[in-house]
Amino acid sequence: MKCTVFKSTRRDYTYLYLRDDLELEDIPEELRQLLGDTAEIMTLELSADRPLAQENVESVIANLETEGYHLQLPPKDDPSGWLDLPSAKETK
Template sequence: MHAYVYKSQRRADTYVYLAARDDFSRLPEPLRTQLGALQFVLDVALTPGRKLARENPEDVRANLAARGFHLQFPPTLDVDPMSEGWGTDA
């Protein structure tokens, strides 16, 4: 399975994977509005055993098969940057 990855120009670190290149019709209108313009960034083969940097490839494949798209949100911080354990250079 192939995925075509687009970066939201309105929401930082938010990406949309599409099953078909430039097939934005699969995205619900409210989602398209929130994401703004989408810029193509990557064409990737989602073969078994393929690893992705932030997403579970099985989840991406399942969403592409069921909906025609997968949405990748920005990562969340596991550690509060204001906590004492964060570390500093000072």
């Protein structure tokens, strides 16, 4: 599966994999705002037999197929604060 990878200029080590037939304007507005400006860094042809350095390639492909994009966060980053969602402890 072919995709384009963008780097967030607002959040270090945060990358967006975007399915090749889509544009940045096709992802949710909230996500675009959180990423801030992005820089296109590469185009990839993903396949299950070619692993990625930081992500499970099969998960990335599945997200691209269903959502059209995959968000790669920095290691050990908790994304719940990105959308101001309550933590699991706060909802109990």
